[in-house]
Each structure stands twice: as C-alpha cells, then as structure tokens.
Amino acid sequence: MTRLTRWSAAELAARIHAQDITAVEVTRAHLDRITAVDPALHAFLHLDAPAALAAAAAVDDGLRRGDPPASPLAGVPLAIKDVFTTIDMPTTCGSRTLQGWRPPYDATVTRKLRAAGVVIVGKTNMDEFAMGSSTENSAYGPTRNPWDLDRVPGGSGGGSAAAVAAFEVPLAVGTDTGGSIRQPSAVTGTVGVKPTYGGVSRYGLVAFSSSLDQGGPVARTVLDAALLHEVIGGYDPLDSTSIDAPVPPVVQAARAGAAGDLTGIRVGVVSQFGGDGYQPGVLNAFEVAVSRLRELGAQVVEVSCPSFDHALPAYYLIAPSECSSNLARFDGMRYGLRVGDDGNRSAEEVMALTREAGFGPEVKRRIMLGTYALSAGYYDAYYGQAQKVRTLIIRDFAAAFERVDVLVSPTTPTTAFRIGERVDDPLAMYLSDLCTIPANLAGNAALSVPAGLSDDDGLPVGLQVMAPALADDRAYRVAAAYEVARDGAEGGPLAQRVPDLEVVGR
Amino acid sequence: MPTISRAEVAHLARLARLAVTEEELDLFASQLEVILTSVARVGEVAAADIPPTSHAVGLTDVFRADVTRPGLTQQQALSGAYATEDGRFRVPRILDES
Numbered sequence: 001m002t003r004l005t006r007w008s009a010a011e012l013a014a015r016i017h018a019q020d021i022t023a024v025e026v027t028r029a030h031l032d033r034i035t036a037v038d039p040a041l042h043a044f045l046h047l048d049a050p051a052a053l054a055a056a057a058a059v060d061d062g063l064r065r066g067d068p069p070a071s072p073l074a075g076v077p078l079a080i081k082d083v084f085t086t087i088d089m090p091t092t093c094g095s096r097t098l099q100g101w102r103p104p105y106d107a108t109v110t111r112k113l114r115a116a117g118v119v120i121v122g123k124t125n126m127d128e129f130a131m132g133s134s135t136e137n138s139a140y141g142p143t144r145n146p147w148d149l150d151r152v153p154g155g156s157g158g159g160s161a162a163a164v165a166a167f168e169v170p171l172a173v174g175t176d177t178g179g180s181i182r183q184p185s186a187v188t189g190t191v192g193v194k195p196t197y198g199g200v201s202r203y204g205l206v207a208f209s210s211s212l213d214q215g216g217p218v219a220r221t222v223l224d225a226a227l228l229h230e231v232i233g234g235y236d237p238l239d240s241t242s243i244d245a246p247v248p249p250v251v252q253a254a255r256a257g258a259a260g261d262l263t264g265i266r267v268g269v270v271s272q273f274g275g276d277g278y279q280p281g282v283l284n285a286f287e288v289a290v291s292r293l294r295e296l297g298a299q300v301v302e303v304s305c306p307s308f309d310h311a312l313p314a315y316y317l318i319a320p321s322e323c324s325s326n327l328a329r330f331d332g333m334r335y336g337l338r339v340g341d342d343g344n345r346s347a348e349e350v351m352a353l354t355r356e357a358g359f360g361p362e363v364k365r366r367i368m369l370g371t372y373a374l375s376a377g378y379y380d381a382y383y384g385q386a387q388k389v390r391t392l393i394i395r396d397f398a399a400a401f402e403r404v405d406v407l408v409s410p411t412t413p414t415t416a417f418r419i420g421e422r423v424d425d426p427l428a429m430y431l432s433d434l435c436t437i438p439a440n441l442a443g444n445a446a447l448s449v450p451a452g453l454s455d456d457d458g459l460p461v462g463l464q465v466m467a468p469a470l471a472d473d474r475a476y477r478v479a480a481a482y483e484v485a486r487d488g489a490e491g492g493p494l495a496q497r498v499p500d501l502e503v504v505g506r
Numbered sequence: 507m508p509t510i511s512r513a514e515v516a517h518l519a520r521l522a523r524l525a526v527t528e529e530e531l532d533l534f535a536s537q538l539e540v541i542l543t544s545v546a547r548v549g550e551v552a553a554a555d556i557p558p559t560s561h562a563v564g565l566t567d568v569f570r571a572d573v574t575r576p577g578l579t580q581q582q583a584l585s586g587a588y589a590t591e592d593g594r595f596r597v598p599r600i601l602d603e604s
Contacts, residue, residue: 104582197562211561240568241561313545324522331523333597335586347598352525364526365537368518372510372538375521385548387558392551394559426537427544443562469562 004029005167006496009076009224012170016075019063023056023075027119030077034121034168037501042143043153043163045082046089047122052077055119062117072227072251074117078171079163082123083130084215085204086110093206094126094138094156097330097337097358107204108236109173109215116231121169124159128360129327130180130208132156133432136423137362144419145188146498147459151416154184154432160218161188165498171228172218177209178315179412179436181216182448186411186462189450189494191225191479192218194436196469197443198243200229201236209322210241212315212440220495222449222480226254229472245470248445253473257480262296265478268303268404273435279414281454285461286410289451292485293408293478303400303407307392308438314393315437316430317373317386324370327363330355365426394442401468406478409435411448411462435464445472449479450494452486460494508542510535 004012004026015021031049038044059075069075085091085103087110092098106114113120127137135143135158145153146166153162157174161184164172174181176194185192193216200215207213217228233247269290274283294300332338332354333347340353359367373382400407412432422429439446448462463482467475487493515535519526526534580593589596 101586104578104585237570241563241565243563307551310548310551313547316541316545317548328523332588334583334595335588338588341588341598343598345598346602347600348523349525350598352520352523355523356525356527359524361530361533364522364524364530365534365541367522367524368515368534369538369541371518371522372514372542375518381549382545384558385551385553386545387560388553388556389548389551390559391556392553394562427540430541441562 005033007170008221009073009170009219010221010227012076013073016059017063017069023059023119024053026075027052027056027077027121030121030169037166037168040144040149040501041146041162041166042141043124043159043166043168044079044122045092045094045125045140045159048089051088052119052121059117059119069117071116071118071231073171073231075119076171077119077121077169078113078173079122079124079160079169080110080120081126081157081160081172081174083126083175083206084109084173085206086120086123089123091123091206093130094128094140095358095360095363096139099337101336105204108201108238109232110204112232118231124157124163124172126159127156128363129206130156130175130177131323131362131366133179133183133429134422135159136419137360139360142419145416146501147189148416151418151459154187154416156180157184157218161185161190161192164190164218164220165495166501170220171224173215173232174218175205175213175215176440177212178319178440179433181218182436182446182462182464183412183432185218185448187416187460189460189498190218190220191222191447191449192216193225193229193447194439194445195229195233195472196243196445198241199247199472200233201239201242203236203238207326209319210326211322212319220493222476222483223251223254223258225447226250226476243470248470248472250473250476253477254480257477258484260296260481260484262293262298262478262481265298265406266404267293267298267300267478268400268407269300270308270407270409271302271304272306272308273409277413277431278410279454279456281456282410282414282461284455285451285453286463289463289482290408292482292489296481296485301404303404305396305400305438307389307396310389311393311438311441312430312434314386314389315433315441317382318390320366320370321373321383322370324367324374327367330358362426390441393438397438397442397444397468406474407466409464411435411464415454415457415459415461439466444469445475447475447479449483452490452494508539508546510539510542
C-alpha cells in the first residue's frame with residue numbers, strides 16, 4: 001500500500017474519483033509514510049491525522065452518494081507551509097513568537113483547499129517568517145533534504161519541498177518572496193511555482209514582505225502543480241492586491257506542453273546567470289536542459305538583462321524594509337508570545353523583551369537592516385534607490401519579453417549545501433536567491449522544474465522558467481514539454497530516484 | 507563603504523523594540539556592516555531619472571461596498587491573547603508612573 005505514495009496527484013485523483021481506491025486509503029498510506037520517514041526529515045511541524053482522515057472520508061462519502069468531486073484534486077493529501085492560517089491547526093511561521101498560536105480564521109488558500117475537497121494533513125517547517133534559504137532558521141529545528149540527510153532542503157519552504165520529494169504528500173503549498181518555493185524545489189528535485197504576483201490571495205498569509213510575497217504550488221510533476229495552481233488561484237476581494245482576472249489556463253498548458261513540441265517558442269537564456277560562483281555541475285545540467293529545449297523545437301537565444309546584477313542588493317533592502325514594518329505587529333499585546341510582564345515593566349519594555357525572546361537571529365538582522373534602510377538620512381540612498389533598481393529590472397523583463405516568450409536560467413547557483421555550512425555567513429546564504437529574486441521584484445510568473453542531477457555531486461538541479469505577468473501558462477507549457485523530454489531521456493521521472501528513506505528491516 | 511558602530515546597532519535595536527544582548531550588539535554590528543556594504547552597490551546604478559517602483563502591479567485604491575459583513579467575534583479576537591480582563595486585551599502599563 002505504501003506504493004500509493006509514489007503516484008502523482010493527478011493519478012490519485014483519477015483513481016479516487018473512479019472509486020477504484022478510497023481517499024481514506026490514500027490518506028492513510030501517506031500518513032504511514034510520514035510516520036516512517038518524518039523522524040529523519042522533520043518536514044512537518046504539525047500533523048492532524050484524525051482531521052485528514054475525516055476530510056478524506058467526507059470525499060469518499062460524497063462520491064459514493066454520486067456527487068461529482070468538488071475539484072480535480074478532491075481526496076488528494078496536501079501539506080501547507082506553516083505561514084498560512086488554519087483555524088484547526090497551529091500557525092507558527094517557524095517562530096517562537098507564534099508557538100502554539102491557533103488563528104481565529106482560515107487563509108483564503110486554506111479555505112479554497114478545503115472547499116476543493118483537498119485533504120490537509122498538516123503544516124510544514126520553514127525558515128522563521130519565511131526568512132532564509134535553508135530552513136535552518138526555523139525555531140523548531142532544521143528540515144533535512146531527502147536526497148542527502150546531511151544537507152538542507154532549501155528555504156524558506158524546505159518543509160513543503162522535502163515532504164513532496166520524500167513522498168510524504170503528493171502536493172504542498174508554499175510561499176515565494178525571493179525564491180522560497182523555487183529554490184527548495186530545485187534542490188529537492190520537485191516542481192515549484194511562483195505565480196504572477198496577485199494570482200494567489202495573500203489573505204491569511206502571514207506577511208513578510210507584502211509587495212513580494214506570493215503563495216504557490218509544490219508538486220512532483222508539472223501537471224500536478226498546475227492542478228493545484230487552479231485550485232488556490234484567483235481573485236479574492238479580501239486581498240487588495242489580488243488580480244481581478246481569470247486564473248491563466250495552466251492545466252491546459254501543462255497538458256499541451258506534455259505533447260513535447262515547442263516549435264515556434266522563443267526561449268531566452270539570461271546571460272547574467274552563469275559563470276563565477278556557479279557550481280560546474282549546475283551549469284552542465286543547465287546546458288543539457290537548454291539543448292533539450294532546442295531539440296523540442298524551441299528557438300533559443302541569449303538575452304542580456306543587465307539590471308539583474310543589482311536585483312540581489314535591491315531585494316535585500318526592499319524585503320527587510322517591508323519586514324521591519326510588517327513584523328511590528330508582533331508586539332506581545334494581542335496574541336503570541338509575551339515575556340517579562342511582571343506588573344512593573346511598561347508595555348514598551350515588555351514589547352522589547354518579547355521580541356528579543358521571540359525572534360531568531362536572521363529575523364532580528366532583517367528587522368534592523370530594514371529599520372536602518374528606512375531611517376531618515378539613509379532612505380534615499382538605500383530604500384529609494386532600491387525601488388528605482390526595481391523599475392530597471394521590470395524594464396529589463398519587458399524588453400526581454402519583446403524578443404522571447406520565456407526566459408530560462410538555473411534556479412539557484414549550487415545544489416543543496418550542507419546543514420550548518422552557511423548559517424554564520426548571511427551573505428553566502430543570500431546568494432542562494434540570486435536567480436529567483438528578479439521575478440519577485442518584477443511580479444511576473446516563474447517556476448522551477450527538475451533538470452537532472454549535478455554531475456559533480458549527484459544532487460538535484462532546477463531549471464527556472466520565467467514568463468511575463470499573467471502568462472503563467474507559458475512557463476507551464478515549456479516546463480511540461482521539458483519534463484517529458486527529460487524523463488524520456490533519463491528513463492523516468494527524477495523524483496522517483498530519491499533514496500528510499502524507509503528504516504531498513506521494516 | 508558604510509560602517510556601522512555598536513552604538514548605531516543599539517540605536518536600531520531600540521527603534522525596532524529589540525532588547526538585544528551585549529553579544530548580539532557585537533555580532534550584528536559586524537554582520538550588518540558586511541550586508542550593508544554589499545547592498546550599497548545599488549547606489550552605483552545611475553538612476554536619477556528613474557521612477558521608483560513600490561509594487562509590481564499598478565496599485566490604486568481598492569474600495570468595497572459599504573455594507574456590514576461578518577468579522578471576528580469578541581471571543582475569537584481574544585482567543586490568542588496572553589491576558590484578558592473584562593472581555594478586553596490586558597496589557598502592561600503604557601504610561602510611566604514613576
């Protein structure tokens with residue numbers, strides 16, 4: 001029965017809806033898998049097996065009554081990054097500040113998943129408040145990479161990526177502010193999508209950097225990601241930055257792409273993303289991926305986006321600035337941790353003690369960095385200038401998309417690094433987001449699809465495909481075609497080659 | 507090249523309501539200086555006549571119909587509170603009475 005966990009979400013849904021298998025059986029198989037491997041991985045911060053089984057049973061009951069499935073993913077298990085509010089489960093954001101916090105409302109993404117009959121099994125680990133590229137900044141300990149337990153699963157959404165890669169769930173939801181869906185997907189051999197900004201509601205997504213944060217799907221196949229994208233996407237009046245337009249036809253695009261023909265598609269290779277600082281095995285895998293796109297009929301050209309060189313510094317001014325403002329809400333007054341309330345200390349003293357105790361080092365660093373960048377006297381030189389660079393990056397994308405349909409690059413410059421390797425060097429950690437940040441600053445769609453294993457260390461590499469705003473379907477089409485070609489050439493999906501983590505002898 | 511002193515970090519921590527420790531002052535002073543030196547590169551970009559972007563999508567005021575809609579109940583709003591009194595949040599003193 002554990003083999004059920006190897007199936008894609010699309011396959012599971014088809015079998016459940018045909019009543020060949022029950023959603024309860026599928027959920028139980030995944031819960032068993034979590035029990036077997038999560039002690040080694042630590043992808044989950046919270047599990048709710050009874051609620052998951054009850055949700056699955058409700059799907060089965062409906063199908064037995066002859067009701068049509070609530071969505072193409074009804075009955076399929078899924079994990080939610082612990083940054084989306086859930087009324088029936090704690091929402092900690094990987095922080096001590098919110099340890100045990102039970103939100104009084106569901107995020108729109110959570111609500112849509114429930115309405116779609118998706119079975120929510122639990123909440124996944126993450127860097128505290130989504131700040132980090134390794135999941136080591138979680139107050140609850142790191143998540144490990146299923147490809148090599150001594151390595152990080154990327155971040156901030158390392159829990160969601162590791163859970164999907166290790167067959168604990170076929171689907172997960174993440175958030176991507178500077179690459180927190182795509183970079184973990186790249187280093188765990190999964191598919192991760194950052195939709196166009198505004199494409200997925202941020203209502204109930206605990207804010208880190210509001211102008212950049214975007215929820216999106218994590219899956220093992222491009223089609224599964226597309227199916228989840230259509231469930232969680234769409235206009236939400238509760239999010240003022242939500243786009244009032246139909247979800248791009250990503251499922252149709254994924255199916256069309258799977259036919260394996262990219263004739264007439266123009267692909268631009270970003271010339272800024274390569275060379276020094278990139279792992280040779282990553283660049284080799286990327287070269288092979290680009291030649292596969294060419295074999296599929298795509299017309300490949302090199303495209304220069306000179307402002308992308310300034311994306312990383314601009315991001316590390318804009319995101320901390322927004323974070324310093326957003327995280328002011330954690331003041332110990334209305335919810336969350338409170339420390340030092342002895343009846344004598346003032347609210348301000350209690351606030352400072354609470355924040356000191358509740359936040360980890362990276363969150364404090366970013367709050368102070370943002371406070372600095374927004375200070376009188378520095379504002380123009382730092383935050384103001386970063387916002388201008390943001391304009392230049394948007395212009396580079398606009399110019400590029402006049403020449404090509406999509407842009408491609410490696411998703412991240414290296415494969416998964418070792419746990420502990422970058423924790424004391426924030427700048428080295430920040431470089432993980434080098435290639436993913438431009439799409440956050442410009443707000444367009446981008447995804448990472450597995451691009452084989454690096455020939456120098458045997459670890460997964462991701463191919464990033466970037467598309468214009470609201471043309472998410474283009475990225476899906478290219479990624480789906482590439483996925484079919486890659487799987488064909490390498491004798492099967494990369495995701496199936498992850499080491500089996502089952503305890504020997506069981 | 508920006509330099510950042512221990513005293514400046516202490517000032518930032520005060521502004522950010524973080525009761526940082528002495529050890530953290532040293533650690534953050536050196537780390538923030540490294541990070542600021544790196545991000546200061548944005549200043550090299552000639553962008554005097556470039557308009558700033560605060561937001562990737564064109565933002566305008568968003569309105570909704572002025573009608574009541576369900577919100578949190580008092581009990582829900584207080585459900586995560588550290589301390590409550592008479593159906594309200596109980597907070598430490600705000601004014602200095604000494």
